[in-house]
Amino acid sequence: MNKNFLLTLSCAIALSSVTAASANPDKAAAPAVAPAAAKAAQPVLAGKVIETMDSGGYTYVYIQKKDGEKVWVATAATPVKVGSQISFKGGAEMFNFESKSLKRKFDKIIFADAAVSDAPATASATYKGKSASGGSKAATAAKDTKISVAKATGANAYTVQEIFANSAKLNKKKVVVKGKVVKMSAGIMGRNWIHIQDGTGSQAKKNHNLVCTSKETAEIGDIVTVSGILAKDKDFGGGYKYTAIVEESTIKK
Secondary structure, eight states, rough: HHHHHHHHHHHHHHHHHHHHHHGEEEEEEEEOOOOOHHHHOOEEEEEEEEEEEEEEEEEEEEEEESSSSSSEEESSSOOOOOOEEEEEEEEHHHHHHHHTTTTEEEEEEOOSSSSEESGGGOOGGGTTTTTOOHHHHSSSSOOOOTOOOOOOTTTTTTHHHHHHHHHHTTTTEEEEEEEEEEEEEETTEEEEEEEEEEOOOTTTTTTOOOEESSSSSSOTTEEEEEEEEEEEEEETTTTTTEEEEEEEEEEEO
């Protein structure tokens, strides 16, 4: 009697878990990072590029493997040519993933750590024999020397350069910074990535461009005041590591 009851209860719990996952496909919107052991066990994913598109800081690649199977792979922004051979390192498989920037849902897609061309002659020479993962370096906008934005006023106000210089003591604390939007990538990992500059800092020291993540949006060229929580040495994986980033931001124009 007790055994039958436990068996029935286990089945009910398993069924409810599957139903909940199916009813909430938005939970798949943020790519999960596979455990290191699982990544190590995965075979290298390789094939011929039959379709590619860029959106929201990602490159989506549709490849056909040697066995004929076709699969979508997403990785950090990478130069890819249709007809070239490409391989990917590691990654996490996602089901019912919806890309808001593309306005498209994928039944199955693999988020790969990095892409490496198997045919250097048909790929960009810049990436020949190297990891083509864009990472935070590729995502950082070059300094606009024409920008000069006055420092925000009030409590917790800092310039972009001051935030980088004081990131250790400001870690996990509220900051307010004013700047010009120079780049915006929407719908990545359930948030928008807004790059601002105020004219302080230098490109050589990499303390001129501040990335802020938010549910809110802004247009390139907008002068905005950002309020959020500073995070020091934030690593999102896939080469996206920031010495300073403002999270949970509110945007005031």
